[in-house]
Amino acid sequence: MHLTLPNEKHRYEMENLLRLFGVLHADGACALHISGDSAHALLTLDGRDYAHAAAVIRDANAPKLSNPIGAACITDADELALAQALGRCLLQATGRTPPWGLLTGVRPTKLFRRLVQRHGLDTTRAYFADALFVRPEKIALAEAIYRNQRAVLEETTPQSFSLYVGIPFCPTRCAYCSFVSHSITESKAQRLIPQYVEKLCEELAHTGMVAHALGLRLESVYFGGGTPTSLSAAQLDTLLTAVKTHFDLSTCREYTVEAGRPDTVTAEKFALLQSHGVGRVSVNPQTFSDAVLRTIGRAHTAQAARDAYALARQYGFAVNMDFIAGLPGDTPEGFAASIAEAIALAPENITVHALARKRAAALSQDGQSPPEDERDWQLEGVSAALTSAGYAPYYSYRQSKSLGALENTGWAKRHFASRYNIYMMEELHTVLSCGAGAVTKLKDPRGETIERVFNFKYPYEYVGRFAQILSRKDEILRFYGEIGQKN
Ligand code: SF4
Known part of the structure; x- marks a missing residue:
C-alpha cells in the first residue's frame, strides 16, 4: 500500500488514520510518500489507485463548523479535508467504518462536549456523523456520557x-x-x-x-x-x-x-x-x-x-x-x-x-x-x-x-x-x-x-x-x- 501526501505536515495524523483502518502495519506493508504537490494525495492499496483521493485539499463538500477541530488530533481545516478524503478512500477500499470514524484522539467525548457547548446538540450530532464519519452507536454513547457528566461538570x-x-x-x-x-x-x-x-x-x-x-x-x-x-x-x-x-x-x-x-x-x-x-x-x-x-x-x-x-x-x-x-x-x-x-x-x-x-x-x-x-x-x-x-x-x-x-x-x-x-x-x-x-x-x-x-x-x-x-x-x-x- 502506498499513500502519497501533499506535504510532511499531515503525515502523523494520516498514519494514525491508516492504522485505524488496519492498513498500516509495523512490517512496512504500507509506505507513505511526500510528493511536494500541495494539490493532491493518492492512495494505492492492493494495486489499485483510489482516484478520489486526488485534489482532496480543495474538497469543499464536507460539512464544516466555524471552529470545528476542538480537541481532536486533526489540527486544522486542511488536515480535516485530507482526513475526510482519505477516509472515503479507505472506506471504499476496506469496506469498514471504524467506530469513531476519523477521530484518532484519546478524548472523543471531550470534543463532543465542547462542540455541544459551542454549537448545540443537533449540530454536533450532525458534525460527528457527516464530517467525522462516527458511527451512530458511538454518537449515542458520546451524547449519553455528556448528559451523565453534567452534574459533576457543574461542581x-x-x-x-x-x-x-x-x-x-x-x-x-x-x-x-x-x-x-x-x-x-x-x-x-x-x-x-x-x-x-x-x-x-x-x-x-x-x-x-x-x-x-x-x-x-x-x-x-x-x-x-x-x-x-x-x-x-x-x-x-x-x-x-x-x-x-x-x-x-x-x-x-x-x-x-x-x-x-x-x-x-x-x-x-x-x-x-x-x-x-x-x-x-x-x-x-x-x-x-x-x-x-x-x-x-x-x-x-x-x-x-x-x-x-x-x-x-x-x-x-x-x-x-x-x-x-x-x-x-x-x-x-x-x-x-x-x-x-x-x-x-x-x-x-x-x-x-x-x-x-x-x-x-x-x-x-x-x-x-x-x-x-x-x-x-x-x-x-x-x-x-x-x-x-x-x-x-x-x-x-x-x-x-x-x-x-x-x-x-x-x-x-x-x-x-x-x-x-x-x-x-x-x-x-x-x-x-x-x-x-x-x-x-x-x-x-x-x-x-x-x-x-x-x-x-x-x-x-x-x-x-x-x-x-x-x-x-x-x-x-x-x-x-x-x-x-x-x-
Ligand atoms: S496490574 Fe496494571 S500496572 Fe500492574 S502489571 Fe498489570 S496492567 Fe500493569
Whole structure:
C-alpha cells in the first residue's frame, strides 16, 4: 500500500488514520510518500489507485463548523479535508467504518462536549456523523456520557484541583501491560520501595504547601499505578498519613485507592484505607476466566477476585471493577459472561476496556496473535446488558492500537460516577501528581490552556534525582501566576 501526501505536515495524523483502518502495519506493508504537490494525495492499496483521493485539499463538500477541530488530533481545516478524503478512500477500499470514524484522539467525548457547548446538540450530532464519519452507536454513547457528566461538570470551581499519587509497583507484570510498573517480587524493587515511599512523602508535603499557597481546593484524591495495595499496610499508612497531613481533605468529594490485583488485598489494608477516609476502591478481575487469567500472567484466580470484592464490601467501599475485551484466549461470549457475572455482583462501577496492544507489552513481543476478526468484538451487547442492569456510561477514552479501534468506557450506577475519572478525562481542572511517572496537568480554569509537568518515569530515577522533582513544582506557581495576570 502506498499513500502519497501533499506535504510532511499531515503525515502523523494520516498514519494514525491508516492504522485505524488496519492498513498500516509495523512490517512496512504500507509506505507513505511526500510528493511536494500541495494539490493532491493518492492512495494505492492492493494495486489499485483510489482516484478520489486526488485534489482532496480543495474538497469543499464536507460539512464544516466555524471552529470545528476542538480537541481532536486533526489540527486544522486542511488536515480535516485530507482526513475526510482519505477516509472515503479507505472506506471504499476496506469496506469498514471504524467506530469513531476519523477521530484518532484519546478524548472523543471531550470534543463532543465542547462542540455541544459551542454549537448545540443537533449540530454536533450532525458534525460527528457527516464530517467525522462516527458511527451512530458511538454518537449515542458520546451524547449519553455528556448528559451523565453534567452534574459533576457543574461542581468544579476555578480553585478546584485533584491529587494523583502514583505507585509503580505490582505483584507480577501482566502480559498486556505497557506501564512502567515493577514487580515487587524483584529484590531491586524490594530495596527501592522504602526509599520511594520516603521521597513520595516529601513530594506530597511540598505539593501540599504549593496547593495551600495558591488557595486551591481539593476535590478528589486518587492512588493509582501500578497497584498501590502492593505496598505493605505500614507503607500505605505512611503515605495516607502524609496526604492527610499536607492536604485539606475537608473539601475532598472522593478518595479512591486502586486495589486492582486481588492478590494484594488483605483485611488489614482495607481496614487501614477505611480508617483514612478512603471511600472507593478498584478491584480489577479483567476476566472471570481462570484460563485467560493464566494466559495474561495474572497470578490470581477468578475466585480471588470474587473474594477481594466481598472483602471490599465488608469495609463498605464503593467498588469499581475493570474488565478487558479481547484478551488472548477469550471470546466475545466469554467476555459477555464475565460482564454478566460482574453485573450479578453489583459493584457501583464497571469499566469496560478494549485491549490495546502496546509495543512495550509482553503480549506484543512474544508473538501472540490478536483475535482473528476484531469485528466480532462489538461492545454493544455488553453495553445493552449494563444498561438494563441500571448502569449508565459516564466517561470514555480511547487508546491507540485498541481492539477494533474501540473505546474504554466507565459505567456507573446512579450517583456513583467516579468524579476523578471525569475530571481527568474531560480535563476539567488541575491534577497535581506525585510519584514516578506521574504527570501534573495544569489547567487554566477560565480557558483551555493545559500545561504538563513530568516526573521521572522510573522509580530509581525518581529517587536518585529527587531534587529535580521538587524544583519542577515551581512550574505550578509560575503557571498560576501567569494565568492570574492574564485573567
Ligand atoms: S496490574 Fe496494571 S500496572 Fe500492574 S502489571 Fe498489570 S496492567 Fe500493569
